[in-house]
Amino acid sequence: MFWFFKTADKIEKIDRATSRSFAKVRADIDALSSWVSYLYDENYRLKQKVENLQHIVGSQALEINDLKVDFKNMPKTPSELKKSVESVCDFDRLFRRLRLIEEKIDVLETKAHHVSRPVVHSVSHVPSKPASSSALKDKLMRRLARNSKEYIKNVILGLVNKYGKMTALQLRDIVVDEQGLCSKSSFYRILEEMEIEKVIAPVHEGKKKIFIPAS
Structure with missing residues (x-):
């Protein structure tokens, strides 16, 4: 009978430890999810900036080519x-x-x-x-x-x-x-x-x- 209560106590401790571990894992997952969402947003903004810069560079390249033609002539x-x-x-x-x-x-x-x-x-x-x-x-x-x-x-x-x-x-x-x-x-x-x-x-x-x- 003593052995039964001792085993039950161990199981309860394991259960509490497992619950704490899962809670920690869930917290880590939530934190990682927040970071992934943040990095995704930052990546999207950077992508938009790159596209805008590419558009500006393209326009300036056309202007430079026009200036080269004008200068050549x-x-x-x-x-x-x-x-x-x-x-x-x-x-x-x-x-x-x-x-x-x-x-x-x-x-x-x-x-x-x-x-x-x-x-x-x-x-x-x-x-x-x-x-x-x-x-x-x-x-x-x-x-x-x-x-x-x-x-x-x-x-x-x-x-x-x-x-x-x-x-x-x-x-x-x-x-x-x-x-x-x-x-x-x-x-x-x-x-x-x-x-x-x-x-x-x-x-x-x-x-x-x-x-x-x-x-």
């Missing part, structure tokens, strides 16, 4: 850049025509001056031809100056884009000395305008100021 020398711009608008031909018009206006001014002198007192209400011609001349010269400035800006921008960085002196040597597109004072005014307009960006390397393409 860009003029490589100042003369090529000038030809490219002149293919859209022949500035040399325009300059020649404007100079010819200016010469004709000067001739007309001279003739009008001589013709109007004998009747200046008797027909004083007639508008003066020289004044009208001067207004036309000023208008043409303003248009010429505006077109010239835009052309020079395009030349400067093309040089900076091609070489990556250039000093004002290097740009001046090409624009003013080699191509004779404008005077030194006009060149520096145009360069200052481009800097204000943020078409090109100034940076300093030590004491030297250089210009790079605007980002």
Whole structure:
């Protein structure tokens, strides 16, 4: 009889130990289940981020390819850049025509001056031809100056884009000395305008100021 109670007590202890073990195993399983769920969610979020990054990289790759094509087709020398711009608008031909018009206006001014002198007192209400011609001349010269400035800006921008960085002196040597597109004072005014307009960006390397393409 004593043996029976002793065996029952052992069985009860084993049962309690087994219950505790199962409870611990269940707790571990619940913890692992929580971690698996958390890791699954994190994996899903990372997968979404990777897909978004792949989409962005794909778009940027297309933009880079387009830029490579544009860069490949860009003029490589100042003369090529000038030809490219002149293919859209022949500035040399325009300059020649404007100079010819200016010469004709000067001739007309001279003739009008001589013709109007004998009747200046008797027909004083007639508008003066020289004044009208001067207004036309000023208008043409303003248009010429505006077109010239835009052309020079395009030349400067093309040089900076091609070489990556250039000093004002290097740009001046090409624009003013080699191509004779404008005077030194006009060149520096145009360069200052481009800097204000943020078409090109100034940076300093030590004491030297250089210009790079605007980002």
